[in-house]
Amino acid sequence: MALLQQMCSAPSLARAVRSRSISISATRTASVSVPVPSTPAPAPTLTRAPHIDSHVLLGMSEPDLQQLATDFGQQKYRGKQLHQLLYKTKVKEIQDFSHVPLAFRNDLQEAGWKVGRSPIHRVVTAADGTIKILIKLNDNRLIETVGIPVEDDKGSCRLTACVSSQVGCPLRCSFCATGKGGYLRNLQRHEIVEQVLAIEELFKHRVSNVVFMGMGEPMLNLKAVLEAHRCLNKDVQIGQRMITISTVGVPNTIKKLASHKLQSTLAVSLHAPNQKIRETIVPSAKSYPLDALMKDCKDYFLETGRRVSFEYTLLAGVNDAIEHAVELAELLRAWGSGYHVNLIPFNPIEDSEFRRPYKKAVLAFAAALESRKVTTSIRQTRGLDANAACGQLRNEFQKSPLLAESDMVSESNMVSVAC
Numbered sequence: 001m002a003l004l005q006q007m008c009s010a011p012s013l014a015r016a017v018r019s020r021s022i023s024i025s026a027t028r029t030a031s032v033s034v035p036v037p038s039t040p041a042p043a044p045t046l047t048r049a050p051h052i053d054s055h056v057l058l059g060m061s062e063p064d065l066q067q068l069a070t071d072f073g074q075q076k077y078r079g080k081q082l083h084q085l086l087y088k089t090k091v092k093e094i095q096d097f098s099h100v101p102l103a104f105r106n107d108l109q110e111a112g113w114k115v116g117r118s119p120i121h122r123v124v125t126a127a128d129g130t131i132k133i134l135i136k137l138n139d140n141r142l143i144e145t146v147g148i149p150v151e152d153d154k155g156s157c158r159l160t161a162c163v164s165s166q167v168g169c170p171l172r173c174s175f176c177a178t179g180k181g182g183y184l185r186n187l188q189r190h191e192i193v194e195q196v197l198a199i200e201e202l203f204k205h206r207v208s209n210v211v212f213m214g215m216g217e218p219m220l221n222l223k224a225v226l227e228a229h230r231c232l233n234k235d236v237q238i239g240q241r242m243i244t245i246s247t248v249g250v251p252n253t254i255k256k257l258a259s260h261k262l263q264s265t266l267a268v269s270l271h272a273p274n275q276k277i278r279e280t281i282v283p284s285a286k287s288y289p290l291d292a293l294m295k296d297c298k299d300y301f302l303e304t305g306r307r308v309s310f311e312y313t314l315l316a317g318v319n320d321a322i323e324h325a326v327e328l329a330e331l332l333r334a335w336g337s338g339y340h341v342n343l344i345p346f347n348p349i350e351d352s353e354f355r356r357p358y359k360k361a362v363l364a365f366a367a368a369l370e371s372r373k374v375t376t377s378i379r380q381t382r383g384l385d386a387n388a389a390c391g392q393l394r395n396e397f398q399k400s401p402l403l404a405e406s407d408m409v410s411e412s413n414m415v416s417v418a419c
């Protein structure tokens with residue numbers, strides 16, 4: 001499930017970091033510290049390249065890369081070099097693997113291998129420092145990714161990447177721009193991982209948190225999401241507890257996720273205190289009743305020990321009345337301490353029948369929950385001026401024919417949106 005409108009609202013925002021200048025062309029050039037032996041590597045002998053993600057290096061683990069190197073007749077340590085080049089130096093082209101013998105690079109390319117990084121098509125910067133990017137995939141499809149910087153009380157910057165898991169989304173939640181934009185396909189694991197690397201490159205800062213709340217429903221692409229999760233955790237070195245997987249609810253998938261016993265947060269987009277309202281907002285709820293969803297969430301908590309985060313988008317006049325808060329508190333009454341409720345004032349999208357609630361209504365809703373001992377937070381909207389709602393920016397650009405390669409992002413075509 002994805003709500004850039006949630007993520008363009010960062011949890012517990014202390015202070016927004018003000019917008020900054022960015023340069024996309026800059027690539028970090030940290031050196032690779034793997035020692036190169038004095039004896040030259042044996043002449044590369046092309047044997048069998050394992051079929052992993054259609055010959056894309058990004059997303060592969062260090063052992064897989066070592067295996068790849070030996071399959072190409074190289075010594076094992078070359079795999080470690082590849083690993084550092086992909087995840088530390090973040091090199092985008094095989095021919096730029098400067099520490100790797102030219103013959104090995106040529107062999108990789110001739111066998112159809114590529115790094116798996118895509119060009120950035122567009123960047124939009126909001127006045128609060130939130131940056132939304134459009135990444136242009138191999139098949140010319142666009143996906144959205146958002147970088148949300150937050151400065152904590154000690155002055156250090158926490159950077160959250162809100163990543164997409166699908167091109168579009170088939171679930172068509174009625175308030176969601178991505179749902180309105182249609183669905184094309186699942187993302188491959190490297191297409192998820194590269195979003196995080198792109199955010200790091202733009203901000204010149206490490207990503208500290210990843211939330212699967214961009215375009216798409218992660219549970220409909222669980223295999224690639226789990227593979228990307230592994231890579232982000234083990235290779236990109238983002239702690240599992242810093243990763244959140246969000247879902248609107250897909251039957252039989254929460255159990256499956258729980259079986260992996262990840263130390264990551266499950267965020268469930270509830271949006272309604274009862275089945276009747278939920279069905280009107282989330283059409284897919286018809287095949288996954290609220291009772292069953294709540295039971296699976298409880299089982300997830302029992303299995304993993306990780307608190308479940310319930311996301312609740314407040315839509316004026318639809319689900320934001322005090323009676324809805326009372327009903328929601330009742331729904332969660334038996335949960336003890338295993339959950340948290342995030343209230344998200346609706347972020348308006350084009351042609352939407354829904355309205356953003358007044359601040360007074362949001363505060364009253366939160367107070368009604370808290371008075372019933374429901375742990376609640378209100379997400380501060382970030383990047384509201386940067387086509388912040390999920391799928392908005394992509395819809396704007398995907399409608400038009402894509403621009404030529406020469407129009408790939410440069411500082412001159414970056415849009416800085418001023419408040």
Ligand code: SF4
Pocket residue numbers: 001002003169170171172173176177178179180214215216217248390
């Ligand atoms: S339509 Fe898809 S992307 Fe949009 S909120 Fe629903 S599940 Fe998330």
